[in-house]
Amino acid sequence: MIGYITIGVRDIAKAKSFYAELLADLGASVLMEMDRIAFIGKSMDQPMLAVCVPYNEADPHPGNGNMFAINAGSKENVDAMYQKAISLGATCDGEPGQRIPDMFYGAYVLDADGNKMAFYVFG
Structure with missing residues (x-):
């Protein structure tokens, strides 16, 4: 979709x-x-x-509550992608960890422009 x-x-x-x-x-x-x-x-x-x-060449404005999420495929990959993002200049917005017991493991970062992304795996 x-x-x-x-x-x-x-x-x-x-x-x-x-x-x-x-x-x-x-x-x-x-x-x-x-x-x-x-x-x-x-x-x-x-x-x-x-x-x-x-398009108007003005500064971008990340939305409060807006985020995009990337399925990392495993907890190990969540950890690795979080560390890689930090090493590339992203800032932490939630260290890797189990968010919903036995259901959701995730980590959150902000890019240089303040766009929020999550790395996650279900299960």
Whole structure:
């Protein structure tokens, strides 16, 4: 159902590099790019993440309560993706841990523009 999610960024080159490197271990890469937008994913027919300088060129504004989540596939991968995001310059918004007993394990970070993302696994 979801084709792609777009997040606003200030520096397209920096954001493209951050997300391409962060998601590479999941098989993602930059699939398409233009002047102010880049699409990152596994293929054009699967959900993608787009990083984009806003059309009006004003600063992006992450929404309070907005977040996108990446299924890491395992608790170990949640931990690894969290650590990788931090090493690439993200800030912690919730260390890896069990959130719902036996159901949801997750970690949360903010990118350089304040966009919130979760790495998670159910089960």
